[in-house]
Amino acid sequence: MKIWILAGLLLPAIVTAQSQVLTLETAVQLALQQNKGLKSADASIGYYRKMTGTSGEIPKTDVNLQYGQTNSYVSNDNNYSVTQTIPFPTVFGARKELNHAQVDKAVWQKAVTQNELVYQVKQVYIQLLYLQEVKALILRQDSIFTRFARSADLRYRTGESRMLEKIAAEGRLNEVKNALRQNEADLKIYTARLQALLGTNKPVTITETAMPDAVLSLVSDSAAIVTNPQLQYLRQQVTVAEKQKKLLKAAILPDIMVGYFNQSFIGTPLNASGAPLATNSNRFQGFQVGLALPVWIGPLKAKVRAEEKQQQAASLQFDNNLIQLQSQYEQAVQQFIKNRNSLEFYESTSLPNAELLLKQSEKSYSSGDIGYAEYFLNLEHGLTAQQGYLLARNEVKQAELYMAYLAGQQ
Secondary structure, three states, X not given: OHHHHHHHHHHHHHHHHHOEEEOHHHXXXXXXXXXXXXXXXXXXXXXXXXXXXXXXXXXXXXXXXXXXXXXXXXXXXXEEEEEEEEOOHHHHXXXXXXXXXXXXXXXXXXXXXXXXXXXXXXXXXXXXXXXXXXXXXXXXXXXXXXXXXXXXXXXXXXXXXXXXXXXXXXXXXXXXXXXXHHHHHHHHHHHHHHHHHHOOOOOEEEOOOOOXXXXXXXXXXXXXXXXXXXXXXXXXXHHHHHHHHHHHHHHHOOEEEEEEEEEOOOOOXXXXXXXXXXXXXXXXXXXXXXXEOOOOOXXXXXXXXXXXXXXXXXXXXXXXXXXXXXXXXXXXXXXXHHHHHHHHHHHXXXXXXXXXXXXXXXXXXXXXXXXXXXXXXXXXXXXXXXXXXXXXXXXXXXXXXXXHHHOOOO
């Protein structure tokens, strides 16, 4: 029996030892190191950086051999030729600019992913702190209503009260126990979310026990969103479309073709006198230069016009997102102010009164100065105020986190 008791006492410590114990800061750092979405963004940056090495790409070199009766009745004449097509020089510059723009786009995409990841980690961590504080309050309610139920049961058995008081006390106690079960489920849900954001299969445990106060250092107008990485990413999409259009325009210009040939003229006089005659060892060579002209230019111009529409679409998307983010930030500021005012009310007035109401009501009920209905009503008022205080603290902090996310200042 003692062994089982000892095992029961040690089990929580063993589970905690196997868990990753995290502060808010270490949770953020671990997410930045392990999150698979962020690693994918890094891989995308690496891809586009490697692609910059393709800026100077040219088509494959054309190497040809002709053998046989190429110049006369002799069956072993031969001709070797090497031909290379080179895009117009402006293509290389345009392609390089596009590749670098793609790198910058991938970098901003990572910044968007990182901003969202840090926000989500902080949001979930703060929610876990809130749920822990709610759990502590529910446990206090459990103690209060357990005493209430015992007292009501005793008063009923001694004939001092009716069955209604006993039923009301037991019913409220059951509601508290149900709230505790729901709270435990929510804690597991948000712990699993945090674990997924951290990109780990190991259990996680948060170390902080109290909700941190909001320390708002952001500007209160929508100008704060200029640093939002989502806007920078959308602006870079406009740049990418512009560079793509420039490349398509450059591709309309003629390609340059250069070549070299080396051939035999067996049986042909080597000079104007007619003798001697050329053999297989006598070689004739030359060079060729030409242009590859886009005879059918309509489809190429259509590509340019299509890319202009793509650039226009990207620009409009940026403008639309700018308007939406400005609106969201202004709403977030007002939400923060509303929640902060509510929190100040609870801290200055409602919460102190609630604590006093709970203590005095319990004493008065125990002494018989008030009946169960008044006691029950006072408990609900006091506990509701404490619940409202915890909720207001959480909403203020969550509003602050959301504003920092919109401003890209996580």
